[in-house]
Amino acid sequence: MYRLDPRYAPAPGAVLAAGWQAVADQLPPGPAIVAVEGPPTADWAAIAARLTADCPAPVRTLDIRTHYAPPADVRCRTMNPADTADPYYCRLAENPLGDLFDQLPHISRPLEEALLLVYGPGASLVAHDVLWYADLPKRYAESAVTAGTGAHLGLPGEHAELKRLFYVDWPMLDRHRDGIADRLDGWLDVQDPGHPVFLDGDGLRACYADLAHRPVRTRPFFNSTPWGGHWGRRELGFNPGARNTALGYELIAPEAGILIGHGPDTQAEVPFQLMCVLHPEQVLGQDVHARFGTSFPIRFDYLDTVGGGNLSVHCHPKEPYMRERFGWAYTQHETYYMTLGSPETRVFLGLREDADLDLFRKEIEEAANDGVPMDPEDHVLTFPAERGRLFMIPAGTPHASGAGNLVLEISATPYLYSLRFYDWLRPDADGNPRQLPYEHGLANLETERRGDAVARDLVQEPRVLRRGDGWHEELLGALDEMFYEVRRHTLDAGAAVDEHTRGRFHVLNVVAGDGIVVETEAGDRHALSYAETLTVPAAVGAYRLVAPGGPAKVVKALVRERNGS
Numbered sequence: 001m002y003r004l005d006p007r008y009a010p011a012p013g014a015v016l017a018a019g020w021q022a023v024a025d026q027l028p029p030g031p032a033i034v035a036v037e038g039p040p041t042a043d044w045a046a047i048a049a050r051l052t053a054d055c056p057a058p059v060r061t062l063d064i065r066t067h068y069a070p071p072a073d074v075r076c077r078t079m080n081p082a083d084t085a086d087p088y089y090c091r092l093a094e095n096p097l098g099d100l101f102d103q104l105p106h107i108s109r110p111l112e113e114a115l116l117l118v119y120g121p122g123a124s125l126v127a128h129d130v131l132w133y134a135d136l137p138k139r140y141a142e143s144a145v146t147a148g149t150g151a152h153l154g155l156p157g158e159h160a161e162l163k164r165l166f167y168v169d170w171p172m173l174d175r176h177r178d179g180i181a182d183r184l185d186g187w188l189d190v191q192d193p194g195h196p197v198f199l200d201g202d203g204l205r206a207c208y209a210d211l212a213h214r215p216v217r218t219r220p221f222f223n224s225t226p227w228g229g230h231w232g233r234r235e236l237g238f239n240p241g242a243r244n245t246a247l248g249y250e251l252i253a254p255e256a257g258i259l260i261g262h263g264p265d266t267q268a269e270v271p272f273q274l275m276c277v278l279h280p281e282q283v284l285g286q287d288v289h290a291r292f293g294t295s296f297p298i299r300f301d302y303l304d305t306v307g308g309g310n311l312s313v314h315c316h317p318k319e320p321y322m323r324e325r326f327g328w329a330y331t332q333h334e335t336y337y338m339t340l341g342s343p344e345t346r347v348f349l350g351l352r353e354d355a356d357l358d359l360f361r362k363e364i365e366e367a368a369n370d371g372v373p374m375d376p377e378d379h380v381l382t383f384p385a386e387r388g389r390l391f392m393i394p395a396g397t398p399h400a401s402g403a404g405n406l407v408l409e410i411s412a413t414p415y416l417y418s419l420r421f422y423d424w425l426r427p428d429a430d431g432n433p434r435q436l437p438y439e440h441g442l443a444n445l446e447t448e449r450r451g452d453a454v455a456r457d458l459v460q461e462p463r464v465l466r467r468g469d470g471w472h473e474e475l476l477g478a479l480d481e482m483f484y485e486v487r488r489h490t491l492d493a494g495a496a497v498d499e500h501t502r503g504r505f506h507v508l509n510v511v512a513g514d515g516i517v518v519e520t521e522a523g524d525r526h527a528l529s530y531a532e533t534l535t536v537p538a539a540v541g542a543y544r545l546v547a548p549g550g551p552a553k554v555v556k557a558l559v560r561e562r563n564g565s
Contacts (some may be wrong), residue, residue: 002236002529006217007259007267011210014203018266023198024054030113035128037121037180039173040065040151041141042134042190044120048192057113062105063157068489069102074154085445088437089417092327093168097122097176102155121173124180131466132186133177134430137223137269138255139221140191141165166416167326174254178277178294181205181559189268195269197268199260204270204357205278206262212279213539215518215526218256218272220533222304224246226426226434229308231406231431243429248302250506251534253295271533272296279524285503285538288559291483296558297330298484298507299415300533303407306340311400311433312427313376313421318395318444322414332414333482334393337555339511341385348380348400349391355379361389361442364421365403368436376400376422380452388511388553390476390486392458396446408509408561410557411488414478415560460487470495489554491516493545499536499543506536506558508545513552519544528554 010016017023027034033549036047044063048251052059066090068074077099098104100122108554118126119134142165144150150160153169170559175276184201199207222238228246232238238245249255253273263268276296284296291297303311309434316322316332323329336347360379366372380398383391385405393399393411398421400409420442449457462474470492478485488511489497499506506527515529521542528534545554 002531003217003443005219005259005264007261007263008207008211008216009262010148010199010260011203011206014206015198015200016203016261016266017198018267019195020050021054023188023196024051024483026198026200027055028055028366030057030115031110032129033099033107033116033118033127034127035107035123036119036131036132036134036188037118037124037177038134039136039141039280040121040153040169043134043193045540046193046384047134047190048117048119053113053116057115058109059115059117062118063118064105064118064123068100068107068156070153071155071158073102074100078154079164088435089326090165091325092171094327095172096127097172099101101125117449124176130185131180131183132188133180133184134188134190134270137257138170138364139223141169163200163379170209170254172272176394177271181277181345187268187270191231191269195265197261197266198243199268199270207270208275208278211258211322212275212282212537214522214524215536215540215543216258216533217397217528217534219269221249222302223249224429224513226428227305227309229304229306229307229310231304232302236323239359242267242295244308245304246308249306250300250302251303251535252299252301252415252510282539283378283537284505287561288504289540291559295329295413296555297413297559299409299411299413300507300509300557301409301411301415302339303336303401303409305403305405305406308403309426310402310424312418312420313400314418315398315441315444315446316395316419317417318446320397322417326417328414330412330414330483331395332412332417333395334409334411335477335486336391336393336401336509337408337476337486338385338387338389338405339408341389342404343384343386345385345404346382346384346402347385347405348398348402349390349393350378350381350397350399350454351447351450352379352381355450357447364438364442365542367422367425368438370427373425374422381415381451383455388502390460392460392477392479392482394446394458394481396477397449397458398445408511408555410555411485451532468495468497471495471497476536476555484557484559487556487558489556491545491552491554493550494549495547497498497545501536501538501540501543503538504559505538506556508534508536511553511555513547514549516552516554517546517548519546
């Protein structure tokens with residue numbers, strides 16, 4: 001059965017405390033300065049008030065946000081002037097949090113048994129005795145901005161927008177959080193404002209050290225979009241009150257969280273990314289770490305159009321453009337695995353042999369500017385979206401999933417750069433035309449691979465790599481220009497497959513059947529049900545896939561070796 005809240009027990013000795021009084025009891029005796037760092041989305045006034053009220057010692061507070069530099073200076077420092085004219089994107093901010101300040105406040109040490117609580121984004125920059133991180137997962141920030149209640153880093157009280165959130169706030173916050181992870185004294189999960197959960201810093205790092213050596217599943221969630229379908233809601237129980245379940249976040253490392261705890265009332269969600277920061281070679285593998293740093297480079301997510309509409313026809317930035325214009329070291333290659341589809345539903349992929357690029361641009365502009373409908377099939381090929389088929393989508397390739405499909409997107413981690421050409425004249429949730437950054441799209445459009453070459457290169461036939469008793473493994477897709485490949489294991493009931501990471505992490509997803517069990521050489525056993533995704537860190541080494549109940553199919557993605565194997 002698909003689990004909405006996969007959870008892992010805390011490491012031995014970890015301190016887990018739930019509720020404001022129990023959290024306040026973790027504060028140190030005075031005199032001491034406690035810095036509480038975290039994102040601007042957190043309700044900092046409430047956090048300070050509750051810690052102050054429930055702490056037995058006298059507490060003086062300092063809201064670090066009142067010491068930010070003037071808003072105009074913060075904006076100037078954190079966004080290139082050339083990017084302000086682009087309504088869609090800007091280069092990833094590389095600023096330290098110190099750029100939010102002209103000067104940090106001078107603070108005096110409290111006397112006797114008192115505490116000084118310094119709180120808010122940037123609090124860790126002042127001298128302190130104890131450092132906590134109060135966190136809300138990124139999905140809360142995106143939801144708040146969409147609802148008009150969001151807050152920006154360094155700009156309290158100003159209207160928030162997604163462009164700045166995605167490309168300025170998040171990169172700055174992530175870099176700072178990653179840099180202090182090895183000296184945190186506590187992690188505070190404040191998703192439930194009335195019932196926070198605290199995990200001590202040593203316990204947090206011990207949990208990561210343990211999980212970096214065994215299979216781990218991140219907490220999934222779904223977002224709604226104008227084209228979204230309803231499979232995730234109907235089949236998995238997600239978002240019963242939402243419009244749809246368009247985007248299923250199975251494993252998107254910059255946003256993914258791992259649940260640590262004993263049950264729903266005593267669990268903390270901690271970032272998957274921090275595990276990669278603290279244990280990069282164990283999670284990624286030595287070679288992958290050398291190539292990608294601490295960035296986990298593969299993501300798994302769902303595109304649910306079952307009962308929904310077509311996605312926009314779009315492409316993703318080619319690598320030089322992604323690096324030079326947007327600041328990512330690698331780009332957004334994708335694949336579509338059809339978990340659900342049929343010969344009657346379709347995937348848009350690649351240019352037709354006879355595509356007229358001037359006409360394509362003209363029709364895109366008329367649709368965007370004058371609301372004139374266009375038929376993408378005049379320019380872009382379509383293919384039957386047969387269940388179990390993999391479509392390769394290297395950067396620059398025009399593509400879209402049609403209505404009626406469940407796509408397992410197995411892709412490079414960058415995920416915020418959909419350069420839309422056409423979106424069926426569809427309004428957004430507020431009734432406004434959806435953004436169409438088609439100039440970016442046209443600048444990246446792959447025009448060399450067309451017609452028969454699209455079918456040959458991007459719709460590959462599976463190739464059997466190895467066989468055993470009741471199982472076989474196939475290569476579904478690999479391209480020289482893409483750094484990862486996708487394979488599939490097919491297991492009969494009761495079959496078992498021996499696997500080995502060989503120094504590179506694997507990501508697994510059960511695409512057919514009831515599920516499997518993953519057994520490691522170290523003795524760990526992890527059940528994996530239909531539609532669930534699991535990361536197998538490089539440090540796991542030898543492991544087995546077992547189909548104990550019935551036949552199963554399991555997709556596996558891995559980074560290719562530098563020689564392409």
